[in-house]
Amino acid sequence: MHDFHYRDGELYCEQVPVSRIVKELGTPCYVYSHATLVRHIRAYDGAFRNIPHIIAFAMKANSNLAILRLMAKEGSGVDIVSGGELFRALKAGVPPSKIVFAGVGKNPDEIRDALKADILMFNVESPAELQAINDVAASLGLKARVALRINPDIDPKTHPYISTGLKKSKFGIAADRALEEFKIASTLRHIEVVGVHKHIGSQLTEVTPFVEAMKKILKLVEALKQDGIDIRYINIGGGLGITYADETPPQPQDLADAMFPLVRDLKVTLVMEPGRVIVGNAGILVTKALYLKEGESKRFVIVDAAMNDLIRPSLYGAYHEIRPLKEEAGHRPKHQVDVVGPVCESGDFLAKDRPLPDVKPGELLAVMSAGAYGFVMSSNYNSRPRVPEALVKDGEVHVIRARETYEDLVRGETIPAFLS
Ligand SMILES: Cc1ncc(COP(=O)(O)O)c(C=O)c1O
Numbered sequence: 358m359h360d361f362h363y364r365d366g367e368l369y370c371e372q373v374p375v376s377r378i379v380k381e382l383g384t385p386c387y388v389y390s391h392a393t394l395v396r397h398i399r400a401y402d403g404a405f406r407n408i409p410h411i412i413a414f415a416m417k418a419n420s421n422l423a424i425l426r427l428m429a430k431e432g433s434g435v436d437i438v439s440g441g442e443l444f445r446a447l448k449a450g451v452p453p454s455k456i457v458f459a460g461v462g463k464n465p466d467e468i469r470d471a472l473k474a475d476i477l478m479f480n481v482e483s484p485a486e487l488q489a490i491n492d493v494a495a496s497l498g499l500k501a502r503v504a505l506r507i508n509p510d511i512d513p514k515t516h517p518y519i520s521t522g523l524k525k526s527k528f529g530i531a532a533d534r535a536l537e538e539f540k541i542a543s544t545l546r547h548i549e550v551v552g553v554h555k556h557i558g559s560q561l562t563e564v565t566p567f568v569e570a571m572k573k574i575l576k577l578v579e580a581l582k583q584d585g586i587d588i589r590y591i592n593i594g595g596g597l598g599i600t601y602a603d604e605t606p607p608q609p610q611d612l613a614d615a616m617f618p619l620v621r622d623l624k625v626t627l628v629m630e631p632g633r634v635i636v637g638n639a640g641i642l643v644t645k646a647l648y649l650k651e652g653e654s655k656r657f658v659i660v661d662a663a664m665n666d667l668i669r670p671s672l673y674g675a676y677h678e679i680r681p682l683k684e685e686a687g688h689r690p691k692h693q694v695d696v697v698g699p700v701c702e703s704g705d706f707l708a709k710d711r712p713l714p715d716v717k718p719g720e721l722l723a724v725m726s727a728g729a730y731g732f733v734m735s736s737n738y739n740s741r742p743r744v745p746e747a748l749v750k751d752g753e754v755h756v757i758r759a760r761e762t763y764e765d766l767v768r769g770e771t772i773p774a775f776l777s
């Protein structure tokens with residue numbers, strides 16, 4: 358996260374002291390570095406320069422319109438999983454020809470909207486969904502381009518909640534059923550089979566599972582060829598991990614180097630859906646220490662951000678480094694603390710049993726590596742307005758999402774007349 362660094366004793370995002378952003382926006386707030394985002398998307402794209410490819414940024418990781426526009430300007434498409442994501446992507450100017458649509462529960466309205474927008478393809482997750490897409494396409498007099506998502510039954514060796522390619526997972530079509538389902542798909546009048554898709558999990562820290570899964574996919578592609586089904590796109594999903602603590606995940610170039618010999622001789626376009634690796638370390642969540650509390654056997658640092666702002670620690674026990682904005686504070690004696698928020702849940706914490714330097718009430722802290730699955734997973738639980746997001750570029754701060762107001766909290770709610 359080198360665009361987040363200390364200078365003159367203060368944490369900066371690029372050339373801007375984070376404390377200056379807080380003066381403008383208050384806390385909690387998300388802060389993203391434009392330079393990091395651009396470097397990451399270009400590194401991924403550049404790594405695959407020798408392979409025909411399309412990057413479809415997994416916008417579930419961060420779907421702010423400004424971030425999507427930035428990705429589109431860099432030539433990236435998006436991987437969507439809902440009608441809402443399609444709406445955002447189109448609004449941000451992402452070309453439909455680079456939009457792919459995954460997800461196990463696409464409803465007919467979402468399918469219709471995506472067909473009308475003429476997206477590149479649907480990543481189909483079940484035989485029943487395939488029929489539904491065929492039916493909707495028929496009602497519109499169109500043909501839907503599809504890839505079947507295959508579940509290759511490979512252990513990605515990551516957190517169970519974010520593993521998606523194991524037999525017991527709800528995602529994709531079982532590898533041993535794949536050939537049969539492809540044959541059925543190729544007979545449907547309103548379906549055009551163009552690809553194979555797989556995504557085995559998130560925050561992968563080794564290349565081996567990607568290679569194993571790809572080998573299974575290639576066997577299938579070969580078998581399909583024998584049956585006269587020509588595959589034009591192989592979608593390898595996302596999943597490349599990032600450094601939250603001391604992980605040493607492969608770089609995009611390592612992944613590209615592992616894929617190159619496997620696809621070199623094929624006439625296919627590789628589609629990739631990186632999310633976390635593009636945005637994760639491009640963002641932080643800034644929070645203020647409110648109170649210190651000595652519990653029976655614990656010390657608590659109570660901060661103004663909570664699980665509704667960043668749920669990863671509560672949901673997965675995920676580690677996010679916490680740094681004081683003042684560098685000097687980082688040198689104070691350390692104590693084991695829980696960093697907790699104001700939400701009324703015991704599971705509301707940003708860090709547990711963490712050795713942290715003494716923090717004083719009013720001091721500011723940065724929760725690092727919060728750019729992916731941070732704001733997008735936030736909620737209004739406990740009627741807490743969602744926090745603002747800022748994008749730093751060339752010494753300037755752009756507010757890309759305003760803090761919600763109390764009025765925003767009740768928008769759309771009505772008290773029926775019988776209660777008046
Ligand atoms: C189908 C699909 N593609 C891409 C991604 C993005 O994954 P990551 O953020 O780990 O790159 C996900 C989420 O895991 C996914 O479910």
Ligand SMILES: N[C@@H](CCCC[NH3+])C(=O)O
Binds near residue numbers: 519559560669729730
């Ligand atoms: N939300 C998860 C990743 C889920 C990936 C979606 N398929 C996380 O924060 O790590």
